[in-house]
Amino acid sequence: MKITEELGKRILFFDGAMGTLLQERGLAGGELPELWNLTHPEVIRDIHGRYLEAGCDILKTNTFGANGVKLKNCPEPVEKVVSAAVGLAREAVEAAGHGYVALDIGPTGKLLKPMGDLAFEDAVEGFARAVRAGAEGADLILIETMSDLYETKAAVLAAKENCGLPIFVTLIFNENGRLLTGGDVFAAAALLEGLGVAAIGLNCGLGPHQMAELFPSLRQAVSVPIVINPNAGLPHLVDGHTAYAVGPREFAEAMAPFARQGAWVLGGCCGTTPAHLAETVAACGTLPPLPLEIKRRTWVSSYAGAVEFGEKPVLIGERINPTGKPQLKKALREDDLDYILEEGITQQENGAQILDVNVGLPELNEAELLVRLIPELQSVVKLPLQIDTANTAAMAAAMRVYNGCPLVNSVSGKTETMEAVFPLVKQYGGAVIALTLDENGIPGTAEERLAIAKRIVETAAVYGIAKENLIFDPLAMTISSDSQSAQITLKALRLIREELGCRTSLGVSNISFGLPQREHINTAFFTMAMQSGLSAAIMNPNSKAMTDAYYAYCALAGLDENCQDYIAACTGQAAPTPAATACETDLRQSIIRGLKENARAAAASELSHMSPLELVSQLLIPALDFVGQEFEAGRLYLPQLLLSAEAAKAVSELVRQRLDAEGGASIQPKSKVILATVKGDIHDIGKNIVKVVMENYGYQILDLGKDVEPDAIVEAALRERVTLVGLSALMTTTVVSMEETIKRLRKSCPDCRVMVGGAVLTEEYAAAIGADFYGKDAMSSVRYADSVSDVSK
């Protein structure tokens, strides 16, 4: 019988700890337990046998750390270790005449990029090696002890793409119900159910008593069968060794309530023994499994949490989309990802709950860009993202690398689109915005749009995608060309909601296209749409009028308990920014004191009687020079230098806008300088400080980021024909890559100067690795760059 057929017919039992028992048999500290599959097969087989004798149904193979990443430096290949381990479990099952073999997959012990240095695809491949080697003798895959959802996704994809076995996933939560990397059970459930796993649960970290506290929220979050594999209590040290206090009888007594409350699979983790499991089987083996509670939620998630589309409308920020946004277009063309990240952060601060991400420009490689942008965006923004592209290859790549259960924009009634998009939703999970248009265009009546929606629901079902994963957009068309269009859209909204029971979304701003004062129309239409049952709006969260309409509607509609959100939004608006309280009106003083808002205001007033270029030469540059000198003299400190830089930047932006508007003269930038943190180094605050300050002094900075390969730096230096490269490294271990980069630069670009900086560097050390200059701080980099450009003139 297959395990999925037996699941739910009776309570099934995982085995208990392997490591704990191996230590009893002499496994030394620092020794790899997985190697015992090869060196002590009889011990492994015996432990498996004892668990089967205890009445366990599912054996975890002794392969917890056997993945390509963790065993990278191990003398034995992963494949050999895994296949031996599966063979031993299989032999034990055959000898006992019952049982299933779970290929056990534990974490890599590394943090994925961009927070760590393990590439997502390297993680997938590391796990895939174990799956390919072990799937044949196994009945299921158990991905366990995961504390990072991104890594878990990599493991699930590796399993899904390399075998057809059911996948069970158990995660390690702390007592507050959060993973070490921040996610909660709802984020986990949205991601894992989207990926199609067969069971979700908890293991390790906690004992059964602590897990009992988490169980209600787990049960509330999860629709698939639940697995509970606790430790034998919380760990404590006895004579320097980790010990677990909960004995077999107590363990079993604590496990029974899980079965009574809906868990289908019970077992143990660290500290549990065949005796613990024998007692548990005796206590719970005859309990009938409760029926599953299928939630049918429409939801998406990020690494941190899930967002559900329910009665309360969800705000989807529309600002990361180049259509009609020249600044964003420019940033995309110049590969200025920081600008896009800032757009994301601003929308998050302004109350967006999901961010739309559209980087579609004809000259860009959308797939490549999304794969780089999404992880970066997710390192600074905790909101789920809506992947917005018409390019299915880009959509697939983005959904794959996304950390969470994605929202996708969009599919439509066009057969070709459905054929392209639905398999991706099946593969990576997620919800999809479905536009009610087809090969014949956008129908003119609400009834026809409903008909298309019905066809989309039916087609999705063929791909195994339930209707709750579809969010219908009945398309807001401007009222400037058809005065009935808003009414048609609103009616279609109501029909889809009432007749199909599906969630809806609208790109609200389209309604006012071609009209003056569009915000007036947008806010009124937004409120009308919410009143008609709108579940989500793609809108501008930076528009106060729109968010005001939203909070007011929710308060009036009974969707905001005690008007909390409404009051919070009002209070938040009233709070003054700390920097704006001082009243400096003089531009020079505002820059020196680093008062950004004041500097901007003062510059605007100066521009009424002087030209932008005069302002730069007579006020801005002298103020910056003063700040630089004061910093060098030790009278101003680094935070103040940076505050001044931010203030000066605000003035420069205003000047640039004015010059662009006048269309005449422009400020001649100084030369272009490349900055990079070297290969292997992931700390970039020093480099970023230098960047901010150098930009302020007029340099064009090409920031290659962190962990940059030497050849990538050389290539950029050649391509951009720069005369100065700045390199940063934090530690002696990464100064090695700095030295290597300098060598290669010398060879390929002999005219290029190299300045270096970083915590462990000194003037002598810098000279020893062949650098031209050691920058002790940000200002010294500016001074050196000035001297280099003087020479080159």
Place this chain on the structure above:
Amino acid sequence: MTPAEIDWDEARRYAGIKTFDPRLEELLRDCGRELMAAAEPRAIWKRMTLLQTASGVRLGELEFDSADLRRHLEGCGEAALLAATLGVETDRLIRRSGLKDMSRALLLQACAASLLERCCDGWGEALAAETELYLTPRFSPGYGDFSPRYQRELLDSLNAAKRIGLTVTEGMMLAPAKSVTAVIGLTDQTGGRNGGCAPQGCRACGKADCQFRRTT
């Protein structure tokens, strides 16, 4: 252990602020509040037997080639390994701030460094209470000739990735970034407590021009 707080003098020192400035102070305190909301300090430690070797020390199953570490642990019969982190959310906060306002990122960074030190002090006190022994100051990979290359073994030995989410990159950097690993000597001799029997970290370090170098 009571939750640690930021030491503002230290935070100012890390941020390079040498005299009191009311506006910077206000910003620093504001960053401190934001950091405290994001930081999730976690630590683990383990007592191990300590043996001197010809070129360094042996701690349980671990062997470290480092004359400076050996000197630091002189007179100690035992040592503890400590791994501590403020968690990945602190890294995210500093990154996020750096995109909008570099001065804030710098101040957050300084607050984080101070908080982490204070947390480590607190964990040290807990360790002292638990062992009823005196502690040498913390000595971390990267100090003196104690190579950062030992980070991996040190973390593996504590099972730090699984227990507190602390990992190390190929370049031997800790991830999350606001993290510490250290060896702490344990001794029953009173002189050992808080710097009595061993040189301070700064004096073991070769970077003589460091602006954070302690001279006392």
